[in-house]
Amino acid sequence: MKPYLNDLNPSQLKAVTHEDGAMLVFAGAGSGKTRVLTRRICNLIDSKLAYPENIFAVTFTNKAASEMKERVFTMLGRSPRYVSTFHSACAKILRENARLIGFRPDFTIYDQKESLATIKRIFKNLRINSKEITPSEVQKKIDKAKNNYLFADHFREADTFYNQEQNFIIADIYQAYQEELQVCNAMDFGDLICHVVSLFILEKDTLNRYKNRFKYVLVDEYQDTNIVQYKLLNLLTKDSKNLFVVGDDDQSIYSFRGANIGNIDSFKRDYPQHQVCILDMNYRSTKNILDAANAVIANNDAREIKSLKTEKDKGLPVYLKPAECEVSEARFIAQTIKDKNISLNEVAIFYRTNAQSRALEEELYHQSIPHKIFGGQRFYDRKEIKNIIAYCRLALNNDDNESFIRVINVPTRGFGKTSLNHLLNKAKNEKTSLFQAALTKVDGLGTRADKSLNSFIEQIKRYSLLASKVNNKELELAEFLQNIIEDSGYLNSLRENTEDIDRVENVLELLSVASSFSLQNDEEEAQILVAFLERASLNSALDQDSNQEHVSLMTLHLAKGLEYEMVFLCGLEEGILPHSRSLEDIESLEEERRLCYVGITRAKQNLYLSYARNRSNTSYGTWNFGICSRFLGEIPEEYMEAI
DNA sequence: AAAAGGAGCGAACAG
């Protein structure tokens, strides 16, 4: 018996049992998209068409990836290593082949802030006046270029006479930035994808190895892929044609990350023999909820005309709650959850921006409703955590300049800005990392600074030794961390300051996270410290998920692909959903509408929409009048009921 | 060199 073939309609069955060749699946919300993907993976493996290692399945968010992996595991008892986000898949490939593109396998991944700090340093080095263009503008340009697999030369050759001077500046910074990252043995998020594509283009043997290995490539949320991601998929499947993509243009919500809807046309062009499969039967929501969703999305012009069907009853009306302010909105939500007898795991609260979670968090806490916030201000975005992570990174990768700068004077050890500038200059002249530059005499340093630098270098060397012990399993990860926070004096320096009590707590929390950290079944061959730091960088869940039942709080972006019996979609106000920064052009407004559509279609039985007439803290700490969202007006009254 | 005080500014979504 093949249980994974049960309960499938003819279209789903066609997709699940599809074997070789390309396939494009249009899957409406709730039509069993994830189900099709996971079951096809099971079918490929179970019917011996593929071993788990022949599968390459990618998604966009960690939440979606772990969801998918879990489902495969439940059905099969094991799951392929490469069921992950694009970024984490690329990081894995790069760790295996780093040297071929001039990096070491222990490279560091820079997040947005670290990347920006690097760009700022380059501004100084190149003596660029930030009146002409700001570091963050440059960062956006570079990021966008990487989404399109374009390098510094692109800016130099761009024939936009309209702002050619600026293009030259950007090109110079872009180039210097890449050189600096190379010296640091570091990559930013965009590089993770680009470097893999470059690796595959430059090293035919390597590409062939992966082509043979990844016999079947599957892509979730295909409508959200960008140009460089398509290049990657295309390189892998050029010969086999085994590219299986699932998407829905009504759920395209990542244009800010360079999503290119033209990728659907590219697919049709490059895989002319492809089959198409359309899933338009919704199995998730009651008719009222689905009709409301259909009515909203029908207002978008740029879409293929389609409408989801259901065989379900009308069910409950969609409830609409106007609240006085965000606090009473939160109170309403908390109270409603308490009143209903429902498993908390089946309840979710969605919002447009992470900032909205605060009021909700507080109210749920007060009413003792167990809850979990996904995404948002991350644990390791905190200063104290970043500092410790920086020590760890530095132990693993001595050349990581960002981490070096971050902790060279933490805790204060008499090596200030002036001294750092001397060191920065030396490194710049010698084209080496700060660590390398510090190994020999640095001109201009006072005796105190010189001594302090030397002892810092010795310290890092010691930590490096410990780090290799951790990776060789001779030392526990938690012991390693403990060693660092005590030996460096960092924990004690926090304890001396009464304001830093919370920080001490957080550091101890990190220790406990580390002691319960273990490699996932798919990471057996990875080194534990590398894996630990990588998961911190890529924002994958570091903490073990608690077994306790809880309400889930997340942004609409994270909600995609999930479903809950009871859904609260809050903050339905002009300026929030649609977001104020999307009101100018029709395209981003339509994306906001898709976001709203995604939220509505997550609900199975029970959907609550709410908005606040007054909301504090929307912009620069002022009170705002809330005007209810235009999307609410797009839902016909027959499906809705105000309460 | 480090701490304290003041000016200025910016702020979605995710990896």
Place this chain on the structure above:
DNA sequence: CGCTCCTTTT
């Protein structure tokens, strides 16, 4: 409003 950056003071 809260954070970062810059200036001033000790």
